[in-house]
Amino acid sequence: MGAPVDAILAWFAREGRALPWRESGASPWGILVSEVMLQQTPVSRVLPLWTAWMERWPTPGALAGATQADAVRAWGRLGYPRRAQRLWECAVAIEERFSGRVPSDQATLRDLPGIGEYTAAAVVAFAFGRRAVVLDTNVRRVLARIVAGTAAPAPHLTGAERALAAEVVPLDSATAATWNVAAMELGALVCTSRAPRCDACPASKWCRWLAQGRPVAASRRVASPWAGSDRQVRGRILALLRAASSPINVAGSSSLQDVEPGQLDRCIEGLVSDGLIHVSSAERGTHEL
DNA sequence: CACCCGTGGCC
DNA sequence: TGGCCAAGGGT
Structure with missing residues (x-):
């Protein structure tokens, strides 16, 4: 998948958003905080909160010096307040175990509270510029469409999917990191779940899903009712x-x-x-x- | 592995 | 209007 990767990288250089946690001055901690806030939460809602949060607690040590109650309160209505609790626990762990330095090793990151497979890979790639296989819902959808020709990825991540994703990630560290963010960005802006803009997609020439006439997705599991839950x-x-x-x-x-x-x-x-x-x-x- | 865990906006 | 969706993680 060399040509589509190059096309998506070129598209990202043109169309990628300038988000604060993507700026060169962003710290590993700031990037980790952004990744936790972005779990199941749109960028538009994270932006103002991330800025205020980083101003108040710029380092793991600063957050570790606050109380969990402070963190949960500052989290406000961002959703899934356990993320705030675990982010605070994560800060405490980094302060105690690593003298306040965010670890750069993926397995070490994975052991921290609130850091799972995706977030550990994202921090390795985006905070430390090292090669990692970042597989979020966006990347999964992009690969499902271009390579597998299906509208949506399987309900849960499979080994075959990990293997395919690993094959696609460029070998060079810096390019790998850019590919990961570019694929995520394509999924967020163009190859969206609801109304994909295939006319604006840099990979449309190679997309198996588009070539097959965009077959519809298999029906999803019904969500449990929200009211009264x-x-x-x-x-x-x-x-x-x-x-x-x-x-x-x-x-x-x-x-x-x-x-x-x-x-x-x-x-x-x-x-x-x-x-x-x-x-x-x-x-x-x-x-x- | 199935299920649980918030919130707000959009078509 | 309401079901769907959004850079998942933990148990």
């Missing part, structure tokens, strides 16, 4: 506690009266068990971050 209730509880300056009686809160007591108790217990909220020692029956 535990996730929604947990989100409401956390929103309440983020805004509070003192412990709150969550179970008796007027703003949660519409939630069935059994579900409310279950969600409170779950959040406590997750370590996202804590029983307050100040007053019986109250909680805080």
